[in-house]
Amino acid sequence: MGVRDLGLPERLTPDPGLPDRVTIWEVGPRDGLQNESATVPVEVKLEFLDRLASAGLTTLETTSFVHPKWVPQLADAEDLLATLTRRDGVRYPVLVPNARGLDRAVDAGVTDIAVFASATESFARKNLNSTFDDQFAMFDPVVTRARDEGMAVRGYLSMCFGDPWEGAVAPDQVVAAGKRLLDAGCWQLSLGDTIGVATPGQVDRLVDAFAAEGVDVGALAVHFHDTYGQALSNTLAALRRGITTVDSSAGGLGGCPYAESATGNLATEDLVWMLDGLGIAHGADLDALVDTSVWMAGRLGKPSPSRVVAALSG
Known part of the structure; x- marks a missing residue:
C-alpha cells in the first residue's frame, strides 16, 4: 500500500508554531554507509544517490575525504565523485577533516564541504586524534x-548532548565550541546528538543557550541519532524553536565508527511522515524514498x- 492510500488529508494537522518548510539534509550516502561492515560498491552508491535525487531530495551528503585507513568504506571517494552525474538544483557536499582532505576535495571539483569538530575533549581525541583546542587550530585554515x-x-x-566518556555535556560548552566554527566562517552549524541520548527539554535548553550568545537560530541545524527512540521528538522540539534544516538518513542507516553506542540516524522516511502530517513542505516523495531504502536494504x-519503511513495505 502506498502512502497516497493512507488518508493524508485526514491526518494533516498544520501547526502555526512550526516552519512552513524544512530542508532535509540527507546524510545516508556518507554517514549512513560509513558504519557498514562491508564496503558498498561504487556503482551501488551511484544508484543510491540517483534514486535519492529522483525522490526529490536536494542536499545529498555524498562521501568523505577522511583517510581510508580510518573509514575504509569511503575509500572510493575520488572514483565516486569522478563518475557521479550531478543534477541541477542538487547539492553534493562532502566531509573534509583536514588540509589534505581539502586538497582532495579541490581536485575533485567539490563546491560544498563540511568540517567536523567535537564539543568534548574525549571525542576530539577519539575521533580526530586531537585536543579540544587543537581541533579548531586545524580547521581554521x-x-x-x-x-x-x-x-x-x-x-x-x-x-552536543552527551558523551560516552564524559557523560552529560553542558550547553555553554557546546555553544563555545559551536561559535568557534561559526566564527571561523561556517555558514551553518549542525548540532549532533552522536549517541542519541537527548530529550526535547535538552534541545530547548541548547537552543536557548545559543540564542543567549547572539547566535541566529537560522544558522543552526540538527542531527539526531535514534538510540533511545527520541530522534523524532527531538526534531519536533527543534522545529518549534525555529530550526529549519534537519539531517536524516534514508532508511535510518548510520552510526559512528568512533562511538560504539551510536545507532542509526533519524530515518528520512520517518521524518517525512511527520512533516507531511504537520503540513510542512520538504519536496521529497515518500513512496520513492521507501522504495529506495528497501532497495538499499537488499x-x-x-x-x-x-x-515507516517497515510499515509501508510490509
Whole structure:
C-alpha cells in the first residue's frame, strides 16, 4: 500500500508554531554507509544517490575525504565523485577533516564541504586524534582556504548532548565550541546528538543557550541519532524553536565508527511522515524514498530500521 492510500488529508494537522518548510539534509550516502561492515560498491552508491535525487531530495551528503585507513568504506571517494552525474538544483557536499582532505576535495571539483569538530575533549581525541583546542587550530585554515576557493563550508559539532566518556555535556560548552566554527566562517552549524541520548527539554535548553550568545537560530541545524527512540521528538522540539534544516538518513542507516553506542540516524522516511502530517513542505516523495531504502536494504542484506519503511513495505 502506498502512502497516497493512507488518508493524508485526514491526518494533516498544520501547526502555526512550526516552519512552513524544512530542508532535509540527507546524510545516508556518507554517514549512513560509513558504519557498514562491508564496503558498498561504487556503482551501488551511484544508484543510491540517483534514486535519492529522483525522490526529490536536494542536499545529498555524498562521501568523505577522511583517510581510508580510518573509514575504509569511503575509500572510493575520488572514483565516486569522478563518475557521479550531478543534477541541477542538487547539492553534493562532502566531509573534509583536514588540509589534505581539502586538497582532495579541490581536485575533485567539490563546491560544498563540511568540517567536523567535537564539543568534548574525549571525542576530539577519539575521533580526530586531537585536543579540544587543537581541533579548531586545524580547521581554521581549512575553512579559510575553502571559502577562498569559493566553497560553502558547513560545520558539524559532535557530542552536543552527551558523551560516552564524559557523560552529560553542558550547553555553554557546546555553544563555545559551536561559535568557534561559526566564527571561523561556517555558514551553518549542525548540532549532533552522536549517541542519541537527548530529550526535547535538552534541545530547548541548547537552543536557548545559543540564542543567549547572539547566535541566529537560522544558522543552526540538527542531527539526531535514534538510540533511545527520541530522534523524532527531538526534531519536533527543534522545529518549534525555529530550526529549519534537519539531517536524516534514508532508511535510518548510520552510526559512528568512533562511538560504539551510536545507532542509526533519524530515518528520512520517518521524518517525512511527520512533516507531511504537520503540513510542512520538504519536496521529497515518500513512496520513492521507501522504495529506495528497501532497495538499499537488499544490497546490504539486512532490513531497514525505519519504522515507516517497515510499515509501508510490509
